[in-house]
Amino acid sequence: MLTKRIIPCFDVLDGRVVKHVGFLENRRDAGDPVALAERYCADGADELVLLDISASEEGRLATHRVVAQVAEKVNIPLTVGGGVSTVDDVRALLLAGADKVSMNTGAVRNPQLIREAAHRFGEQCVVVAIDAKLNETMGQYEVMVKGGKVGTGMDVITWAKRAADFGAGEILLTSFRQDGTREGFDITLTRLVAEAVNIPVIASGGAGKKEHFYKVLTEGKADAALAASVFHFAETSVGQVKAFLRQKGVPVRWTGTGTPA
Amino acid sequence: MIAVLDLGIGNLSSVRSGFLRAGEETTVIARGEAWEELLAARDDVTGVVLPGVGAFGDAMFQLRASGLLNVVRGAVREGRPLLGICLGMQLLFSLSEEHGSHVGLGVFPGKVVRFPNDVKVPHMGWNDLTVVKDHPLLAGVRKGDYVYFVHSFHAVVQDEQHLLAAAQYGRTLVPAVVAKGSVCGTQFHPEKSGPVGEKILRNFVAICRAWTAPKGEKAHV
Known part of the structure; x- marks a missing residue:
């Protein structure tokens, strides 16, 4: 049976892992x-996601070196994203050692990027990252770009379906309101998207304790759950989350580490 | 030394790093005229890996255009250990229905078809194996061991004897490992499948190192 995946995520700035709270403020070094x-x-992570948040060319190259170093060391899939706006960006990250490439603002600006990348490198390596925020005026979840700063007026469900039609292999869905708060994933949002598309959905934003993972993978219907700060600052571990899920009857890849503490 | 065939589509660094962790060097072969020529130039090559991401038709086109088709056929004819990974495994079948109909290498009778619509496609993530037949490639691999899959099409094995292990996805029993003589294939990515995948890569390395030319019947050039 296909298992639910637990995915730690790093934001990488000039070769170091950092974590922002609420996307913009409160940057903390995480190693x-x-x-x-x-x-x-070693703790049983099913995949890793690495997001490059460097603003400069030098920072980006430093990240490419980090990708190569990480890819050499780990024997699980590695997704890399951040600032991807051309097919050449995708190619460069794949060559550096990424197994999948995540695109966000670049895909919103030019949806053909999804199609081209899927055609050139295969759908399996195209991840479309969607930052979502509930827009009270629209009465919908709105697609945000530029790290959550700019609204697009586009409905998240419509965009997710379109991305899937264009050849995305997976959706990485981040709730902007929840990200970094550790108050739990946005279950409503996740479920809406997971039911709207026929490709896997990774839920992100808001993980604070192991119960949150359980809820989003069952009620939220996510295929995978991603978290950053909760793991970096050792609030809980990947092993503990998976042990808890296993105890609750959620299928996970069990590597025998961790107790549901 | 393992020859990794480069179809110019995917990233080979994962496969190469995987073999390095399994204790074996690799050399990337991007063009080829004949298997014998390759061996003449690289006499330390013990086995061949056919990796692959992307589409079936494009990959077959690349195999022909690059001359690597001759390398594959030569290796198969000589009885060299050959491992197809993911699309590389699918290419070893007779036929694929991916974007039209494409003829494959035909080592394994059977065809490659798309998953039904009642499951999420691609089949992406960790799934558990049911080992149905013992084979040196799966030495130490147990029922219930998890490996990493990512694919939208799957093989349908015509001759059950070729099936070594399978994984259940929805109502499809996905052929996960196949073998016939010296040729084997995995639908999942052993290089991305944690300690279980590493075991399979080590097993393949051992098969390659133990290989000796069949006596008395040198391959016809």
């Missing part, structure tokens, strides 16, 4: 990416 990747891998 060396290679050491963290190895730790998560």
